Amino acid sequence: MESLHPRVRLLWAGRTALSALVLAGLVALVDRLLYSLPLALVVAGWVVLAVAGAVHALLAHRIWRFALEDDALFLVRGVVTRTDTSVPYVRVQHVDTTRGPVERVAGLARVVVYTAGSRGADITIPGLRPARATELRERLRELAGESEATDAV
Amino acid sequence: MRRLHPLSALARVGRGTLQGAFFGVIATTVFVGGLGLPGWVTPLVAPTGALLGGGFALARYYRFTYEIVGDTLTVESGVFARQSREIPLGRIQNVDIRQGVFNRLLGLSVVAFETAGGATTEATLDAVAEGEAARLRRLVQRYGEEPPEQAESAAETELQGESATETELQGESATETGLRGETAGPDIEELFAFDLRDLVTYALVSVRPAAPVLLLVSLPLGIDVLSTILRYNLGLVGGRPALSPGVLEAIGPPRLVVLALLTLAQFLLGALVISVALTLVEYYDFRLVREGDDLRYERGLLRRYSGTIPLSKVQTVSIRENVAMRRFGFATLVVETAGYSGGSQDAGQGVAIPMAPREQVYDLARDIEPFDELAFERAPTRARRRYAARFAIVAAVVTAVGYAVDTRLLETGYWWLLLALFVLVPPAAHLRWRHRGVALADDVLATRSGFWRQTTRVVPYYRLQTVFVGRSPFQRRRNLATVTADTASTSSLLGGAARAYDVDDDRAAQLRDTLRERLYTDLLQRRTDRYSTS
Numbered sequence: 229m230e231s232l233h234p235r236v237r238l239l240w241a242g243r244t245a246l247s248a249l250v251l252a253g254l255v256a257l258v259d260r261l262l263y264s265l266p267l268a269l270v271v272a273g274w275v276v277l278a279v280a281g282a283v284h285a286l287l288a289h290r291i292w293r294f295a296l297e298d299d300a301l302f303l304v305r306g307v308v309t310r311t312d313t314s315v316p317y318v319r320v321q322h323v324d325t326t327r328g329p330v331e332r333v334a335g336l337a338r339v340v341v342y343t344a345g346s347r348g349a350d351i352t353i354p355g356l357r358p359a360r361a362t363e364l365r366e367r368l369r370e371l372a373g374e375s376e377a378t379d380a381v
Numbered sequence: 382m383r384r385l386h387p388l389s390a391l392a393r394v395g396r397g398t399l400q401g402a403f404f405g406v407i408a409t410t411v412f413v414g415g416l417g418l419p420g421w422v423t424p425l426v427a428p429t430g431a432l433l434g435g436g437f438a439l440a441r442y443y444r445f446t447y448e449i450v451g452d453t454l455t456v457e458s459g460v461f462a463r464q465s466r467e468i469p470l471g472r473i474q475n476v477d478i479r480q481g482v483f484n485r486l487l488g489l490s491v492v493a494f495e496t497a498g499g500a501t502t503e504a505t506l507d508a509v510a511e512g513e514a515a516r517l518r519r520l521v522q523r524y525g526e527e528p529p530e531q532a533e534s535a536a537e538t539e540l541q542g543e544s545a546t547e548t549e550l551q552g553e554s555a556t557e558t559g560l561r562g563e564t565a566g567p568d569i570e571e572l573f574a575f576d577l578r579d580l581v582t583y584a585l586v587s588v589r590p591a592a593p594v595l596l597l598v599s600l601p602l603g604i605d606v607l608s609t610i611l612r613y614n615l616g617l618v619g620g621r622p623a624l625s626p627g628v629l630e631a632i633g634p635p636r637l638v639v640l641a642l643l644t645l646a647q648f649l650l651g652a653l654v655i656s657v658a659l660t661l662v663e664y665y666d667f668r669l670v671r672e673g674d675d676l677r678y679e680r681g682l683l684r685r686y687s688g689t690i691p692l693s694k695v696q697t698v699s700i701r702e703n704v705a706m707r708r709f710g711f712a713t714l715v716v717e718t719a720g721y722s723g724g725s726q727d728a729g730q731g732v733a734i735p736m737a738p739r740e741q742v743y744d745l746a747r748d749i750e751p752f753d754e755l756a757f758e759r760a761p762t763r764a765r766r767r768y769a770a771r772f773a774i775v776a777a778v779v780t781a782v783g784y785a786v787d788t789r790l791l792e793t794g795y796w797w798l799l800l801a802l803f804v805l806v807p808p809a810a811h812l813r814w815r816h817r818g819v820a821l822a823d824d825v826l827a828t829r830s831g832f833w834r835q836t837t838r839v840v841p842y843y844r845l846q847t848v849f850v851g852r853s854p855f856q857r858r859r860n861l862a863t864v865t866a867d868t869a870s871t872s873s874l875l876g877g878a879a880r881a882y883d884v885d886d887d888r889a890a891q892l893r894d895t896l897r898e899r900l901y902t903d904l905l906q907r908r909t910d911r912y913s914t915s
Binding site for chain 2: 299300314316343344
């Protein structure tokens with residue numbers, strides 16, 4: 229089983245810290261306009277959220293695993309509810325690699341696997357090195373082709 | 382290329398003109414004064430708006446063309462942003478025809494084509510003549526049975542006289558190769574029809590959970606009726622028939638409870654009436670027929686709906702029974718394809734048989750997707766403890782809220798009556814546990830859940846898409862897991878995928894591996910079958 233690039237932890241933790249900052253900003257706005265709140269409370273709230281986000285990111289990275297098994301792509305993820313997902317290669321419709329602006333800065337990429345299924349029709353493997361992401365995409369495409377395209381739906 | 386029916390153009394131009402004029406009037410009142418335009422402009426704005434609105438509608442009508450040529454449906458549309466769409470007939474999942482009251486008077490139908498991709502209906506023809514709608518439907522149906530180049534002519538001759546031939550159920554081989562020996566009209570066989578008595582029974586038995594909500598929402602509209610009823614109730618329990626908070630205090634708590642119960646009973650009765658009326662309107666004159674390789678249904682009192690479900694594209698077969706239906710041995714059959722986008726669709730989507738004796742429902746289900754006797758295995762008994770714990774928490778929360786409300790607001794001192802909820806916890810947990818199960822049959826995976834409304838989902842192995850095994854923290858404590866088998870069917874969007882709840886951890890891994898393996902073997906099996914038959 230392969231795990232994600234360690235730098236993804238930074239990315240995830242940063243994302244929660246940033247969203248928490250936005251939330252804190254909104255609260256500050258409420259404080260200014262409507263209802264006065266102690267500033268210490270806002271800061272403390274932000275710290276709690278950011279720390280929780282960092283812990284979550286650490287755990288998420290530790291749990292995240294994926295593997296190309298002989299008939300299916302297999303993923304394990306989820307901190308609270310742990311889910312393992314099997315995507316049979318026959319069911320792969322198409323595969324994308326995407327890199328958002330933040331991901332580009334961090335030097336990471338993600339692979340998105342689409343199926344015709346209705347639930348979790350797009351399965352994402354985040355936090356990969358770009359070279360690995362491209363390699364994975366090519367490999368998945370090959371595997372999907374090998375398993376012989378059938379009437380998908 | 383063909384155009385939509387001219388009468389539909391008339392309706393649209395009329396609507397466009399009205400909208401334009403309305404917009405013009407609004408614009409006049411809002412802007413003319415503010416912008417300081419000369420006075421003579423004012424009377425001209427509304428007519429200009431009407432002209433523009435009507436003209437745009439007319440242009441849209443003229444730009445909208447469609448045709449089925451060979452094996453594709455082509456639709457061109459758009460005045461400024463032009464769009465041309467080609468849909469291979471083999472990819473069309475469902476063809477739905479609906480007629481509103483207005484369109485029924487004019488003899489028009491709205492035809493909608495659904496494919497598996499996309500979030501909305503892929504092509505909607507609003508509206509064409511009834512005969513044209515039937516022609517289009519037949520063309521799509523025919524595609525699976527004949528070489529594409531003959532399809533059109535054959536469909537046209539078929540309009541004059543129906544000739545019958547045996548057509549077998551498995552249309553997939555023909556869909557793929559597009560070749561078949563004999564070509565003739567499909568035989569039409571009626572599978573199910575509602576007579577009025579059965580329909581009324583069904584309407585009474587199948588209570589819609591949405592009905593009370595609907596009634597609640599519409600209460601402010603019927604405020605007069607509401608106050609009359611409340612006054613009448615007050616008179617019954619011996620209060621002064623006037624609506625003011627003071628009246629309630631004059632009657633003591635016992636009579637207040639009677640009043641509340643009486644009003645609740647009336648409310649539920651009202652909801653039942655609404656539910657029955659909605660069901661009657663929706664399923665009036667329901668008919669299900671088999672036409673060659675397709676199922677076709679018709680239903681509706683005011684708006685008529687009819688649609689085709691190609692048997693070769695069925696993803697999941699569900700059998701639903703609510704408590705009352707189960708008691709009397711009846712069931713509902715729902716057939717799902719990958720066609721609909723979910724969400725905004727009405728409840729009747731995919732219903733093949735609203736209510737019939739269970740054997741009949743299972744017979745048809747087996748006809749659509751052959752499967753053996755389903756031997757359901759239940760979750761381990763520790764799952765039942767989990768449900769009990771969960772229900773106990775709910776009961777505790779309700780009691781706590783009740784206690785808070787009572788001590789702060791009502792001060793009746795009867796909050797402890799809510800503790801009776803805990804008596805219900807063990808039977809509720811047992812019933813939930815008893816009605817959940819999973820069965821691995823020869824060709825299908827079947828899951829079942831729900832006491833009030835039991836749903837049995839039958840998923841053929843070769844339709845599986847992705848398999849999820851989920852474990853919440855509470856499940857991890859008890860070594861349980863939930864296995865979700867996703868298919869491309871629509872209603873899984875609404876949380877209705879085939880799920881085996883709370884199976885043992887090892888069993889879950891075993892299930893997952895079996896499902897993955899069976900997907901491949903069954904797909905391979907089907908492929909070899911296909912090559913050997915064609």
